[in-house]
Amino acid sequence: MSALDLTLRDQAAAIAAGDADPAQLLEETLARIEQRNPAINAVVETFPERSREMLAAAPSGPLHGVPVVIKDEWPLPWRAQRFGAAEMLAPSAPGESGPYRGLRDAGAVIVGVANMHELGAGSTGNLSVYGPARNPWNTERCPGGSSSGPAAAVAARLVVGAVGADGVGSIRFPAAYCGLTGLKPTFGRLPMAGHHMAAVSSTIVSGPLCADAADARLLASSLAGEPFEAGEPRGIRIGIVRDTVSEDVAPAVREACEQAIEALRAETGGEVVEIELADLEAAALATVIIANTESLGNLSPERLNRLDPGLSPIARGLIKFRLLLPAAASVKSHLVRTLMRRRLVNAFEDVDLIAWPTVPAVAPPLEAPLVELPSGVLTADQANVRGAGLANLTGIPSVSVPVGLSDGLPIGLQLQAAWGRDELLLDAAEALERANGRRWVEALSPLAQPETTEA
């Protein structure tokens, strides 16, 4: 097997043991990107000389010599972020972002910048100044957003680790659509330095997208500069909520998630506990309002009257619409944040995890990102935010883990835990992998099949 097809941790171990040559791995990775990327548009820029320089200077850290990609949301010393857009509406310049420093100090090699949904403002990835990224499981389907490129890159095994960002589900949506493990850490746990919203955002975090939880743990630890220690979860109390987030869901998604919850319960000798968590729809809306108004400081009517025509009409319209949101809704949203944070404190006295589907349906078509749910047809963005906003609103950690396939497309289960219990999420994700015989984390998208692409 090529080192390209090892896990992130096995690539790192093989390099550390002298069983893999990191220079060769880098060149093979660049060749694979050239070969596979045209079908998915996951990586929007490579810089082989910069990557070789990074490898030459790489310290002997936990990711020494391991190739990774980083979302177009983070500046690099040689490249300003573009945020997937023709213009960002915020200052942007090359520089050392926190995730860049974390990767560099861990010895990783950044081989490319990954695509993303325009301005981070969508859960599908169907809009981008670079053109949409495509889902390696079916290139006519959405890869998820806004971290579309990081997810597609890992699902096609261009690389085995990617760094994204999550302000309203933007790591977990693409992880679910692409069959990956995506961690939205506790607010503030992973570095945000250099992000153009770092000073004002109360929802955005950086985080890893990988094939499985052990890889996500290694990448998160490397970004944080501190270990996310592994533990053995026993007797986990899994909270479920009988609400829209778990019930207005496509039948195949609901069935796979319920089976996964039961498998996790059995694997850990735990229990499933039904809990009350009211006002989840208000919480989702509050998250959207907060996330969309925290950036308004950069906007003025004059500025909005000279938007770059390269922005999509949807982006231009939604940016202008933000200025019409009532101030009272923003104030109310912060009250809902307080309300939900206190409710979660109470909930986490009774349970260790809260579980529901990451997204209510599998990846929709790129051309028409709509999903059919028991309640009717909704836009994917409308449907997806329901289950994702709570973690961003309140600061708790959350992970999406693959738990099945429907019509050849991945299904994701979201696990949420109390503040600072990111490790428990990863422990639970690993327990679930064991319970499933690692079936879903080892499932490869058609584009990642070695025999079909490298024969």
Place this chain on the structure above:
Amino acid sequence: MDDPSQADDFVPAGLASLGIEADEIELAVMNAAKGMFWPPIVELLSLDTSGLEPERCPDLSQAPERP
């Protein structure tokens, strides 16, 4: 719900009051956004939070202190 004609005016009137220009496509996007977001915004504003003690400068990396 509002008189539909007034609702139709909300976006262009709001933009005009702020001096923001918009083309037809942008207006269509904003009207769609209003149709999608306004009913839940009205519900949100109606949520009774009168007994809720606000959390001052919340530290989102941690659980809130009990009021």
